[in-house]
Amino acid sequence: MPPRDDPSPPASGAWREGDDAGHRLFAGVGDVKLESGQVIPDVRVAYETWGELNDDASNAVLVQHALTGDSHVVGDQGPGHPSPGWWAGMVGPGAPVDTDRYFVVAPNVLGGCQGTTGPSSAEPGGRRAWGGRFPRTTVRDQVAVEALLADTLGIDAWAGVVGGSMGGMRAVEWGVTWPDRVRSMVLLATCAAASAEQIGLSAAQIHAIRADAGYHGGDYYDAAPGAGPHVGLGIARRIAHITYRSELELQERFGRRPQDGEDPLGGGRFAVESYLDHHARKLVRRFDANSYIVLSEAMNSHDVGRGRGGTEAALARVSARTVVAGIDSDRLYPLWQQELLARHIPSASDVQVITSPFGHDGFLIETGPVGSLVAAALG
Numbered sequence: 382m383p384p385r386d387d388p389s390p391p392a393s394g395a396w397r398e399g400d401d402a403g404h405r406l407f408a409g410v411g412d413v414k415l416e417s418g419q420v421i422p423d424v425r426v427a428y429e430t431w432g433e434l435n436d437d438a439s440n441a442v443l444v445q446h447a448l449t450g451d452s453h454v455v456g457d458q459g460p461g462h463p464s465p466g467w468w469a470g471m472v473g474p475g476a477p478v479d480t481d482r483y484f485v486v487a488p489n490v491l492g493g494c495q496g497t498t499g500p501s502s503a504e505p506g507g508r509r510a511w512g513g514r515f516p517r518t519t520v521r522d523q524v525a526v527e528a529l530l531a532d533t534l535g536i537d538a539w540a541g542v543v544g545g546s547m548g549g550m551r552a553v554e555w556g557v558t559w560p561d562r563v564r565s566m567v568l569l570a571t572c573a574a575a576s577a578e579q580i581g582l583s584a585a586q587i588h589a590i591r592a593d594a595g596y597h598g599g600d601y602y603d604a605a606p607g608a609g610p611h612v613g614l615g616i617a618r619r620i621a622h623i624t625y626r627s628e629l630e631l632q633e634r635f636g637r638r639p640q641d642g643e644d645p646l647g648g649g650r651f652a653v654e655s656y657l658d659h660h661a662r663k664l665v666r667r668f669d670a671n672s673y674i675v676l677s678e679a680m681n682s683h684d685v686g687r688g689r690g691g692t693e694a695a696l697a698r699v700s701a702r703t704v705v706a707g708i709d710s711d712r713l714y715p716l717w718q719q720e721l722l723a724r725h726i727p728s729a730s731d732v733q734v735i736t737s738p739f740g741h742d743g744f745l746i747e748t749g750p751v752g753s754l755v756a757a758a759l760g
């Protein structure tokens with residue numbers, strides 16, 4: 382019987398100081414005051430770019446990653462990059478985000494684990510990592526850091542801001558917070574405010590991580606290989622991954638089939654269990670459990686209407702030419718959420734529905750139709 386859990390992953394899958402930078406660039410954006418009032422000193426942003434910024438800095442496009450993505454939008458797996466680009470074919474010469482025309486910027490999010498300041502970064506004044514003491518951050522805080530990065534790069538306004546899922550939350554926050562700094566937006570499989578179900582699912586995943594004996598209140602970075610909160614993070618990924626795919630896809634693909642060589646009635650696994658084990662193992666090797674918590678809490682904070690007179694009033698502030706798209710089989714970010722965005726953003730066209738069996742992950746997998754929408758939106 383194959384092992385259910387990999388015994389030897391590093392304690393955390395975070396990129397750490399001294400690791401190979403790969404294609405990353407870094408910018409120091411100074412102290413950042415959070416929505417909560419707390420200050421994170423000396424925030425560093427890891428980012429990647431493609432293409433050339435033109436003389437008047439009018440051709441910059443911001444590509445926003447989702448929960449477990451990073452700055453590596455396209456490109457190979459290799460030193461410094463634990464996984465290949467998460468949106469293969471979407472950025473490059475002649476691609477939907479055409480680097481012959483556009484200068485593309487992809488930052489790792491605040492609180493992430495691939496080079497931008499997050500829980501695995503050193504705590505101020507100390508040598509240990511922030512760990513579970515990393516401040517609670519919101520999607521607005523994430524976007525505030527990106528605005529500082531844009532200032533650093535000399536970009537007053539984005540020609541386009543493109544994002545799916547949590548990346549779409551940041552994109553819409555950009556459009557609401559800085560209408561004058563966003564000329565077009567593509568909002569994929571995302572929402573104006575996290576729903577009760579989204580909050581509940583994230584909360585269950587957070588509990589799974591915190592309940593892991595290897596979590597140690599978030600101080601596990603110096604633990605031996607295999608001793609991090611892998612079981613908890615793996616459970617969180619299994620729960621999440623089910624929600625990222627559709628019921629029909631899982632049924633057609635796996636049904637009740639046993640995993641090859643195993644008997645579920647004799648202690649073995651169903652094929653779908655083995656598939657989820659595989660995705661759990663892969664995430665544990667490339668991601669940090671504390672970042673998973675911090676970013677899940679940030680997604681739960683997402684509500685463009687907070688302090689702005691409600692959702693409709695907030696979305697009415699957007700002036701960017703906006704394309705909103707959803708996946709018909711997405712059970713995590715159902716179409717009503719994209720319909721709401723399209724209805725209340727004055728400059729949005731009708732919601733574009735992508736037909737796909739792949740559920741929420743369709744925004745990553747269906748690069749044909751998604752690419753056409755993105756190319757058209759950028760014009």
Ligand SMILES: CC(=O)SCCNC(=O)CCNC(=O)[C@H](O)C(C)(C)COP(=O)(O)OP(=O)(O)OC[C@H]1O[C@@H](n2cnc3c(N)ncnc32)[C@H](O)[C@@H]1OP(=O)(O)O
Nearest residue numbers: 446447448449450451467640652653655656659742745746
């Ligand atoms: C925008 C963002 O930030 S996204 C985040 C970045 N990346 C990720 O999340 C990577 C994690 N993966 C995913 O989320 C999705 O797999 C996607 C969207 C990237 C790709 O989806 P798909 O191409 O449909 O891949 P799928 O979900 O079918 O998984 C294929 C893997 O499952 C494995 N697999 C399939 N069936 C089984 C099984 N019965 N037992 C074990 N493993 C199995 C395959 O061997 C394959 O392994 P590999 O990825 O190591 O090569």
Ligand SMILES: N[C@@H](CCO)C(=O)O
Nearest residue numbers: 447448449450546547
């Ligand atoms: N598979 C994606 C889905 C979240 O939107 C991720 O891991 O980030």
